[in-house]
Amino acid sequence: MFVGGETSEDAAQEDFQYKLKGFIDSTVDKSAKTRQGALDGLKTAMATRILYEFILERRMTITDSIERCLKKGKGEEQRAAASLACLLCIQLGSGIESEEVLKTLKPIFKNILADGSANIQARQAVATSLGLCTLVAEDDILDVHATMECFENLFTRSYARMDGTYTSINPQTSQLHTNALLSWALLLTICSANQLKDILRKHLTKLPRLLESEDVNMRIAAGETIALLFELARDMDADFEFENWDELCDKLNALATDCNKHRAKTDKRKQRSVFRDVLKAVEEGDFQSETIRFGMERMTIDSWVRKRTYDAFREFVGSGMNYHLQANEFIRDVFELGPPMLVDSATVKAMKISRFERPFYFFYTILSFFCLFHLHNSAAFKARTKARSKFRDKRVDVGEF
Known part of the structure; x- marks a missing residue:
């Protein structure tokens, strides 16, 4: 039964990734409506799930699609593309990958922002997206x-x-x-x-x-x-x-x-x-x-x-903010929450049991968490520390006020 459940989860994951690949392919479709739907589908996925590995392999393709939609699309399409750029940086976190995304898109963002004849909704979206992309990715x-x-x-x-x-x-x-x-x-x-x-x-x-x-x-x-x-x-x-x-x-x-x-x-x-x-x-x-x-x-x-x-992060991930606070290592690092808690199926079950039994399950869950915390991957910890240090370094006090 366990194996069957695991197979079912794998199949669901494969199906989900297949849909995401379809969205990426559709961002270059001839139909503006199809491109718009694809951008919105990718936005929803990135706002509600952690897709780091999947996105990392396709970062350049997604960036190229965003660039094309910003340059050739109209109002709503440009708006969706600008928001997707921000979610892409949030998924990638602070590092060379998101820096490359921003390096590609920043000139386009700034052109749209400064162009008084550009679609006003696109300019509004770019004004919001450029701010958070800069916070995440600017070096x-x-x-x-x-x-x-x-x-x-x-x-x-x-x-x-x-x-x-x-x-x-x-x-x-x-x-x-x-x-x-x-x-x-x-x-x-x-x-x-x-x-x-x-x-x-x-x-x-x-x-x-x-x-x-x-x-x-x-x-x-x-x-x-x-x-x-x-x-x-x-x-x-x-x-x-x-x-x-x-x-x-x-x-x-x-x-x-x-x-x-x-x-x-x-x-x-x-x-x-x-x-x-x-x-x-x-x-x-x-x-x-x-x-x-x-x-x-x-x-x-x-x-x-x-x-x-x-408020800036919540603007983009919306109802997925609580999930990102739990699972997104970059966002957790920004808010100094430490590595993600490792919650297994037993913990989920404990959260559904009777009120009388619950304190005992939580005791063991917390104890397990502290044990697992010390076993957490040291390489991941170094990556988070490096990412957060960039934010701290920019706030170093220089001179007297």
């Missing part, structure tokens, strides 16, 4: 900064003019600027101290102007970015002070208690919740912690840096 912090400048060229167009007036921006363009701001904020988390100092001087006095945007998503993105900048500034200098602190707190307080009748109730409710947290961050350096539970584990989101990073 040079100077190139990270250059990519951030591309994002700055977009979201700063939503800044109020010096006379207090605003450029008229339609909702689609505002969403593009919002996506660019969120990707820019994501890359703040891996900037060096010197870069952060320049950014604080250049942007912290201007970002509060975005709090007056008509777009609730832009207001929220601006508020969370301001909170993130204050957190990073205080990490460098516990006595950090902001010249327009009182004025900023007044603005944040107004948004945290907004009763504007011209705004939708759902927008006001969402905004008030976010800005109560942002106000605490600016006034007290406080963060409202959140616990994420996945499988037998839990993770605490206890900082704005961690929140921005978590």
Whole structure:
């Protein structure tokens, strides 16, 4: 019976891989609808499963397909291709393979981002994908900064003019600027101290102007970015002070208690919740912690840096986030969760037994985990350490603040 079950699992795996190969082949089909379906199929698979070995063998083929769809496709196809590029990097993790993916696609991403005549939905998707691809795969912090400048060229167009007036921006363009701001904020988390100092001087006095945007998503993105900048500034200098602190707190307080009748109730409710947290961050350096539970584990989101990073990954893997937190070695390494827990069928069975018996099963499961932990492949540990060290090295404090 066991052998039969094992054979059945092998057959299911072969069938799944056959479907994936079909999707890859279909990304070059003449029909745009077929290509779109293939891209979506690959996206779903990468968001919900770990496919490292399968993808590694076909990395160049998938990258070529993404490149072709970005160059020759239209809006929705380009959007799907941009998202697939990000999921490809998430699957490959931080290393030479994902660096090669980014090296191929980055020029195309930047061209689409800068092209005012390009499809707006494609530009929105690229603004989000380029940020996370850069976080995962960029090898040079100077190139990270250059990519951030591309994002700055977009979201700063939503800044109020010096006379207090605003450029008229339609909702689609505002969403593009919002996506660019969120990707820019994501890359703040891996900037060096010197870069952060320049950014604080250049942007912290201007970002509060975005709090007056008509777009609730832009207001929220601006508020969370301001909170993130204050957190990073205080990490460098516990006595950090902001010249327009009182004025900023007044603005944040107004948004945290907004009763504007011209705004939708759902927008006001969402905004008030976010800005109560942002106000605490600016006034007290406080963060409202959140616990994420996945499988037998839990993770605490206890900082704005961690929140921005978590939200960025969740944007792409969606409902598969808990699975990736359990099984994706790269994502686990980013959040310092250690190697994946080895959960076997006996553990799954223990999770389904009676409440009376459960504590005994969990005791032995935990004991087994610690034994297996020490037997974990040392080569895999070295790879994770190398990947994570790249993120740490980029945050080395240089000079006095």
